[in-house]
Amino acid sequence: MANCCIQITPSQYISHHHPCPNQGKYKRGEKWYCGTHDPVRRAAREEIARKKREVDNDMRDRVRILKRLAIKIHTKDLEKYKLVLKSSQ
Numbered sequence: 876m877a878n879c880c881i882q883i884t885p886s887q888y889i890s891h892h893h894p895c896p897n898q899g900k901y902k903r904g905e906k907w908y909c910g911t912h913d914p915v916r917r918a919a920r921e922e923i924a925r926k927k928r929e930v931d932n933d934m935r936d937r938v939r940i941l942k943r944l945a946i947k948i949h950t951k952d953l954e955k956y957k958l959v960l961k962s963s964q
């Protein structure tokens with residue numbers, strides 16, 4: 876087993892490229908990757924994140940529709956009350 880083959884790009888904290896210090900856990904072709912940098916696991920994580928965003932967006936839409944419906948129902952009820960009031964006068 877070798878170390879992860881990824882070179883970490885410079886960031887706010889590190890000013891030069893340096894190899895990922897993690898042990899390679901997944902072998903893809905000739906290269907080793909750690910759990911963070913393994914392209915397969917990465918793709919799976921991104922897919923999960925995308926699905927989650929989709930579900931979140933869908934939920935938001937549903938809540939929006941339900942709120943709109945609630946307002947409509949409420950308005951309809953008011954109309955009904957008005958009719959009842961009128962007929963009882």
Ligand SMILES: [Zn+2]
Nearest residue numbers: 879895909912
């Ligand atoms: Zn790595």
